[in-house]
Amino acid sequence: MDPDVLYVDEGSVLAAAGSAAGVDLCLHVVRLDYGPRAANAVARRLVTPPHWAGGQAQFVERAVAPAHEGACLGPLFDRMRSRLGEPQPLSRLARGAGMSTRTLLRRFKAVTGKSPGEWLSEERLEQAPE
Numbered sequence: 001m002d003p004d005v006l007y008v009d010e011g012s013v014l015a016a017a018g019s020a021a022g023v024d025l026c027l028h029v030v031r032l033d034y035g036p037r038a039a040n041a042v043a044r045r046l047v048t049p050p051h052w053a054g055g056q057a058q059f060v061e062r063a064v065a066p067a068h069e070g071a072c073l074g075p076l077f078d079r080m081r082s083r084l085g086e087p088q089p090l091s092r093l094a095r096g097a098g099m100s101t102r103t104l105l106r107r108f109k110a111v112t113g114k115s116p117g118e119w120l121s122e123e124r125l126e127q128a129p130e
Contacts, residue, residue: 044074
């Protein structure tokens with residue numbers, strides 16, 4: 001048992017830290033079996049981020065974002081992931097999301113707990129070949 005992670009994948013044994021973490025684990029399995037695009041599509045339908053990079057403590061430290069925020073940003077997450085190798089200026093991200101830069105920053109942080117730049121860095125590291 002590791003109290004600092006949401007789920008554990010030890011190959012033939014998978015375990016989640018609770019019901020919400022079970023959703024994260026399911027998205028992990030979809031990502032492994034069908035790829036990140038399929039996992040992103042499922043996450044968008046569930047109105048949840050496709051991947052949490054942190055541990056359980058992140059849920060205690062900040063309030064839950066309203067569901068409409070995640071749904072609103074789902075297509076933006078997909079566009080950002082499809083262009084991980086390209087520069088993604090904040091002004092272009094905001095324009096693509098149909099909101100001001102300030103609003104994008106506020107909503108993005110409410111959903112992910114990170115700035116778009118921090119989120120992109122983590123996604124790039126996650127997708128980088130080992």
